[in-house]
Amino acid sequence: MPAVFKKKLETHRRQGRTNPLIWLAAILCTIIAIGVVIAGIVVFIAYLVIHPRVPxxxxxxxxxxxxxxxxxxxxxxxxxxxxxxxxxxxxxxxxxxxxxxxxxxxxxxxxxxxxxxxxxxxxxxxxxxxxxxxxxxxxxxxxxxxxxxxxxxxxxxxxxxxxxxxxxxxxxxxxxxxxxxxxxxxxxxxxxxxxxxxxxxxxxx
Missing domain, CATH: 2.60.40 (Immunoglobulin-like)
Known part of the structure; x- marks a missing residue:
């Protein structure tokens, strides 16, 4: 009985692991989101620095x-x-x-x-x-x-x-x-x- 319990426990742990591709996709999405935010901030700061009059x-x-x-x-x-x-x-x-x-x-x-x-x-x-x-x-x-x-x-x-x-x-x-x-x-x-x-x-x- 203890051996059977151990085998079931190990199977459960293998099923709970996250696929590395999912982690990679999540990291890429995070990097893209951060890049978009940074680009928006740069445009906003540049706009404030220029402080233009509207055409x-x-x-x-x-x-x-x-x-x-x-x-x-x-x-x-x-x-x-x-x-x-x-x-x-x-x-x-x-x-x-x-x-x-x-x-x-x-x-x-x-x-x-x-x-x-x-x-x-x-x-x-x-x-x-x-x-x-x-x-x-x-x-x-x-x-x-x-x-x-x-x-x-x-x-x-x-x-x-x-x-x-x-x-x-x-x-x-x-x-x-x-x-x-x-x-x-x-x-x-x-x-x-x-x-x-x-x-x-x-x-x-």
């Missing part, structure tokens, strides 16, 4: 080149718009991509503006120059009244909405990305086409 897009200037409406309720317009991309980071270049802007008047679409990806050097700016010429836009009676009123008070507004993706590269360890959203009105004096400056700068997240 922004804004309207730096504009002009109303043409505004014409007739008794049939058709509106023609041409706008010159300068969009400025600013990178306030003194230690890293910024890449702007997926750039799209919409211009409309009283809910009527006028134009869709796009741009290819580009890079803005450290602590610098880049201007995008757009000349927007619309075809004849049919207006509702209510919209026609608003255009007439705009002529009388010498002020007209167009809605300008859009966004762009921006990215900083922090050395070889990673990057910081933002989404810049722009939503404002472009106001003009229709009698001479001059732009009425207002704060039209993107918000980032």
């Amino acid at each position: 922004v897009i804004s309207i730096s200037n504009a002009h109303l080149d043409l505004l014409r409406n007739d008794y049939a309720g058709l509106l023609q317009t041409q706008l010159t718009i300068i969009v400025r991309a600013r990178n306030g980071n003194a230690k890293a270049h910024a890449t702007f991509s997926d750039i799209t802007f919409n211009i409309s008047f009283q809910g009527q679409g006028i134009a869709l503006l796009v741009a290819d990806s580009f890079q803005v050097p450290k602590n610098s700016t880049k201007d995008l120059n757009y000349v927007v010429q619309s075809s004849s836009i049919p207006l509702t009676p209510d919209q026609m009244e608003k255009v007439d009123y705009s002529w009388k008070k010498n002020e007209i507004a167009f809605d300008f909405k859009g966004n762009a993706r921006t990215q900083w590269r922090i050395g070889p360890v990673g990057s910081v990305k933002f989404l810049c959203r722009l939503n404002c009105q472009l106001k003009f004096h229709p009698l001479n086409g001059s732009y009425i400056p207002n704060r039209c700068t993107s918000k980032s997240k």
Whole structure:
């Protein structure tokens, strides 16, 4: 009986041993997890050291080149718009991509503006120059009244909405990305086409 008990005990001990491959897999997973955490900490520290200003897009200037409406309720317009991309980071270049802007008047679409990806050097700016010429836009009676009123008070507004993706590269360890959203009105004096400056700068997240 003692011999049988000893044999059963030894069998139980052999079954309880962990396969070395499982230990190896656990060690590798731990090393990978630690590496990911360290990389994240390095990126965060680098971001704090750089302490950058978030890239922004804004309207730096504009002009109303043409505004014409007739008794049939058709509106023609041409706008010159300068969009400025600013990178306030003194230690890293910024890449702007997926750039799209919409211009409309009283809910009527006028134009869709796009741009290819580009890079803005450290602590610098880049201007995008757009000349927007619309075809004849049919207006509702209510919209026609608003255009007439705009002529009388010498002020007209167009809605300008859009966004762009921006990215900083922090050395070889990673990057910081933002989404810049722009939503404002472009106001003009229709009698001479001059732009009425207002704060039209993107918000980032």
